[in-house]
Each structure stands twice: as structure tokens, then as C-alpha cells.
Amino acid sequence: MSPKTRRVLAIGLDALEISLVEPLVKEGHLPNISRLAARSARFRLDHMRAKYTGLAWEHFSTGRSPENQRRWSAVGFDPVTYSIDQPVTGAEPFAASLPCKVAVFDIPYFHLRQASNAVGVTNWGAHDPGTEALSRPEGLRAELDGRFGDYPAPEWIYGFSWPSVEKTRAAGQALCKAVKTRSDAARWLLAERVPDWQLAIVAVSESHSAIEQFWHGMDPSHQLHSVPSAPHARQALVDVYKAIDELIGTLETAFPDATLVLFSMHGMGENKSDLTAMFLVPELLYRHAFGRPYARQETWPAHLPDGTPIFREDGDWEKVMRKVVPWPRVSGTTMARLGRLFGSRRAMPGRAQAANIGWMPAARYSTFWPSMPAFALPAYYDTWVRLNVEGREANGRVPIGRYEQTRKEIVDLIAQCRDPIYGHEVIESVGFPDKPPAEIGATESDIYISFAARTTGLRHPTLGTVGPVPHRRTGGHTGDWGFLYVAGPDAEPGDRGVANAFDVVPTIIELLGAPPRPDLSGASLMHRLG
Numbered sequence: 001m002s003p004k005t006r007r008v009l010a011i012g013l014d015a016l017e018i019s020l021v022e023p024l025v026k027e028g029h030l031p032n033i034s035r036l037a038a039r040s041a042r043f044r045l046d047h048m049r050a051k052y053t054g055l056a057w058e059h060f061s062t063g064r065s066p067e068n069q070r071r072w073s074a075v076g077f078d079p080v081t082y083s084i085d086q087p088v089t090g091a092e093p094f095a096a097s098l099p100c101k102v103a104v105f106d107i108p109y110f111h112l113r114q115a116s117n118a119v120g121v122t123n124w125g126a127h128d129p130g131t132e133a134l135s136r137p138e139g140l141r142a143e144l145d146g147r148f149g150d151y152p153a154p155e156w157i158y159g160f161s162w163p164s165v166e167k168t169r170a171a172g173q174a175l176c177k178a179v180k181t182r183s184d185a186a187r188w189l190l191a192e193r194v195p196d197w198q199l200a201i202v203a204v205s206e207s208h209s210a211i212e213q214f215w216h217g218m219d220p221s222h223q224l225h226s227v228p229s230a231p232h233a234r235q236a237l238v239d240v241y242k243a244i245d246e247l248i249g250t251l252e253t254a255f256p257d258a259t260l261v262l263f264s265m266h267g268m269g270e271n272k273s274d275l276t277a278m279f280l281v282p283e284l285l286y287r288h289a290f291g292r293p294y295a296r297q298e299t300w301p302a303h304l305p306d307g308t309p310i311f312r313e314d315g316d317w318e319k320v321m322r323k324v325v326p327w328p329r330v331s332g333t334t335m336a337r338l339g340r341l342f343g344s345r346r347a348m349p350g351r352a353q354a355a356n357i358g359w360m361p362a363a364r365y366s367t368f369w370p371s372m373p374a375f376a377l378p379a380y381y382d383t384w385v386r387l388n389v390e391g392r393e394a395n396g397r398v399p400i401g402r403y404e405q406t407r408k409e410i411v412d413l414i415a416q417c418r419d420p421i422y423g424h425e426v427i428e429s430v431g432f433p434d435k436p437p438a439e440i441g442a443t444e445s446d447i448y449i450s451f452a453a454r455t456t457g458l459r460h461p462t463l464g465t466v467g468p469v470p471h472r473r474t475g476g477h478t479g480d481w482g483f484l485y486v487a488g489p490d491a492e493p494g495d496r497g498v499a500n501a502f503d504v505v506p507t508i509i510e511l512l513g514a515p516p517r518p519d520l521s522g523a524s525l526m527h528r529l530g
Contacts, residue, residue: 032249045482057108063094063505125151172236215475259488267479
């Protein structure tokens with residue numbers, strides 16, 4: 001790579017939703033994004049079904065698709081022990097092979113140890129960091145903390161604020177402060193501490209945290225749009241986007257010589273997965289296997305006029321759901337009980353790996369999986385149903401000869417359900433892996449189901465009604481598009497249509513003048529920039 005090669009500054013906006021950006025630009029709230037768009041080659045990015053893996057940042061950090069990584073979920077399942085874990089990434093970053101100095105700030109799933117040419121900080125305030133907290137040079141994190149303090153909004157990274165106006169306001173203010181601190185820290189890092197970079201990558205996580213909490217304020221069709229926090233949620237989301245716009249302007253001004261790449265791998269929308277994936281389907285499949293409920297009844301403190309249950313202002317979804325779906329009593333030795341409850345053989349006795357999934361009700365059904373024909377794996381985005389297949393799972397109950405029939409029976413079982421409030425059919429779409437059951441790996445499933453909006457319960461004709469239960473996150477991974485802006489000497493302004501989200505990394509590599517990587521997913525968009 002020539003020393004005269006232009007520098008590239010890539011700013012990754014975690015799950016920023018472009019359909020919200022465009023009206024805010026028209027209203028004058030985002031002047032820096034507006035100016036940048038006017039001088040950029042612009043693409044809509046399609047992340048396809050890969051967005052449901054929840055591993056968008058691993059896809060960016062490595063430049064590899066789920067197929068290339070052989071990893072389709074952050075949650076891993078052990079078919080021998082029927083245990084689960086959520087390990088950090090072990091994959092090499094695409095930047096490790098670049099013949100230049102790379103500076104990174106808070107990039108999720110960026111394995112800093114495996115990129116000796118990279119300096120910076122990981123796991124500072126990331127949403128799903130996917131890697132341990134590291135810095136290079138070793139004392140850089142302490143230096144950053146000494147100048148800027150700890151991350152300002154740790155309690156709102158995965159915040160639960162919609163039941164309370166006060167919490168919604170506090171979350172919005174804290175996330176805005178976090179964006180400002182992120183901006184100051186990134187500018188200091190890139191301009192003063194390690195100014196000799198040729199590629200700099202800055203991630204902004206607050207856009208993800210904000211939409212998950214505040215979507216109901218932006219979406220008039222959302223079930224919770226009428227709750228008292230909704231107008232404050234809308235304002236909080238607008239304020240976070242305005243703070244992000246200021247961050248973009250600050251970094252663009254600080255590094256006028258750099259080609260600027262602004263991107264979001266996918267967008268966001270209404271959350272249609274938490275209740276179904278985390279509780280409703282796991283409980284339904286338990287009833288299907290054993291003919292009786294496992295979940296305990298809960299009386300909700302209040303309801304909206306349509307019957308949607310809601311919390312009091314001090315409500316806590318995870319705390320309440322631990323009462324509804326408690327950890328079961330498990331027979332056997334202490335080690336066997338811990339192994340079943342908290343994780344795989346890899347995680348024993350390191351309980352922490354799987355304990356971070358234990359808050360999810362779906363994980364607390366794992367004790368029963370060896371005796372079930374099908375069960376729902378813990379999932380964050382759509383519903384993942386795994387069959388208990390003979391020869392693949394240690395205690396398999398489904399013969400290979402009945403695999404297709406059992407899969408159809410499970411889909412039909414769920415399709416028979418109706419939402420108990422609105423009465424609508426609950427399934428929006430069903431997908432199956434295109435491979436034999438023996439080849440379905442530890443981070444895959446046999447059935448993938450996306451549910452219809454406004455599904456807060458399942459009413460089955462013979463198994464009874466599960467739910468309804470109050471919402472957890474109001475925003476989720478249902479947006480249609482990510483986006484990519486490229487502004488610099490190699491880019492002519494204008495709309496360039498749709499591209500694959502995996503094209504971002506090969507484009508950055510070619511912008512740097514580095515050799516192409518045929519082993520990476522996607523393809524460079526350089527030929528479409530002019």
C-alpha cells in the first residue's frame with residue numbers, strides 16, 4: 001500500500017433506521033447527515049436473513065457471512081448436553097490482513113488480540129460487544145477512562161423504560177450524553193493519541209439501544225403508542241439521532257482528508273420476536289410435549305383498553321418472568337444440576353458464559369429438552385425451533401424417517417394458534433435450512449418462524465392460552481434496509497440503488513488501495529461509486 005493512499009474513516013451506526021433519518025433530515029434536525037448525503041454515493045443495504053442472526057457486527061468485523069463463518073446465531077447449542085452458551089467471538093478481523101495501521105473505537109466483535117496492526121479500545125459501551133474489553137497499547141483504556149470517565153449510560157444499553165415517563169426521559173438523556181462522550185473520545189483517540197492511522201473505524205451503539213426502547217413513540221400503529229411514555233420516547237429517539245448527527249459532523253470536520261464511509265448494516269422496526277421467541281413458543285412446545293403447563297399464571301397490574309397487559313412504572317420484565325418461568329428443580333449431582341442450568345461442558349464450571357442467557361425464559365426450559373420432540377432455543381430476533389433428532393441430539397426423540405413430518409406437525413401446531421386479544425393468525429413466515437438434518441450445526445435450527453405484529457399471546461384449541469404478556473423491547477430487527485454513504489474523491493454523489501450489506505468491507509479495502517480478499521463475503525462497490 002502506498003504511503004500516499006487516502007485515509008478512510010468508517011463510522012458504523014449500529015442499527016440506525018434510515019426510514020427515520022429521512023423525515024428528520026427534511027425537518028432540519030440532521031444537518032450533517034443531510035450535507036453528507038448530498039456529497040455521497042448512497043446505497044440501500046440488504047442484510048437479508050443474516051440480520052436475524054444478531055451478528056451484524058461480526059459480519060462487518062470479519063467481512064464474512066454466516067455461511068462463511070458457519071455461525072448463524074450468537075447462542076450456541078450443545079446436542080450432547082442440551083446446554084447453551086453465548087461465547088465471545090474468536091474470529092479474525094478483516095483488518096488484521098491490511099498492510100496499514102488501523103485504529104478502532106468500540107467495534108463489537110472485533111477481536112483486537114488477532115489484529116496486531118490495530119490500536120484502540122473494544123467493549124467500552126457497545127451494544128452486544130461480542131468480545132472482551134481490550135486496548136492496544138495496553139494502558140490506552142485506562143488513559144481514555146481517566147480523560148472521559150466510564151461509559152455514561154451502562155444501565156440503558158439494554159434498557160427497559162417504556163412503563164415509566166421518568167425512566168424514558170432518563171434513558172434518553174443518558175444515551176445522548178453517551179453519544180457526546182463517544183464523539184469526544186473518538187476524536188481524541190484519532191486526532192491526538194494515534195493520529196498515524198490509515199483506516200479508522202468508530203462504532204456508535206446508542207442508535208441500537210434507543211430504538212429498542214423508544215420505537216413505540218415513533219410508530220403510531222404500535223400497541224404501546226398510547227402509553228404515557230410514548231411522546232417522551234419519540235423525543236428521546238429524535239434527540240439521540242441529533243446527537244449522532246453532531247458526532248458525524250465533529251469527526252468529518254476533524255479529518256477532512258479522509259474518505260468518509262458511513263454505514264448501518266441493517267435497520268430496525270417493531271419488535272415482533274421477544275414475547276414469542278423468549279416465552280410463548282417455549283411454553284407452547286412444553287405443553288405439546290407433556291400435556292400440561294409449566295409457566296405460572298401472573299395477574300398483570302393494568303391493561304390498555306384493547307386488553308394489552310402493561311406494567312406499573314416500576315415494572316421489570318425479566319424479574320416478573322423469572323416468577324412466571326422459574327428455574328426447574330433438577331435431580332442429580334450438584335455439578336449435573338449446574339451443567340444443565342448454566343451451560344455447556346465448555347462453560348463448566350465457568351457459569352458466566354451461559355448465565356448471561358439465563359435471564360431469558362426460553363433458557364429455563366432447557367432441563368426438559370432431552371424429553372421433548374421439539375423445543376425453542378433462546379433467540380433474540382425470530383423464533384428458532386430445534387427438533388430432538390435421533391443420531392444428532394444425544395437423547396433424540398424424532399427418527400430421521402419422521403423428520404419432515406415432525407417439522408410440519410410443529411409448524412401446524414403453531415399455525416393453529418390465534419392471538420388471544422385480536423384473534424389474528426400468528427405466523428407471518430416460516431423458513432427451513434436448506435440442508436439435511438445431520439448437517440444442521442450448533443448455531444442453527446430446524447424451523448425459523450417470524451410472527452405477526454401485535455402477537456402478545458398464543459391461544460391453541462387444545463393446549464390452552466399462553467399469555468398474553470406485556471412487551472419487553474418495543475423495537476427489533478425488522479427494518480427493511482441498512483445504508484451506506486461514501487464521500488470522497490472516488491465517489492460521485494447520487495443514489496446507487498441497492499447493495500449487499502456484505503459489500504461494505506470489500507469496498508473499504510479497495511478504497512484503501514489494499515489487495516482484494518477473495519475469501520471474504522460480498523464484493524467491492526468501487527465500480528458503482530463513480
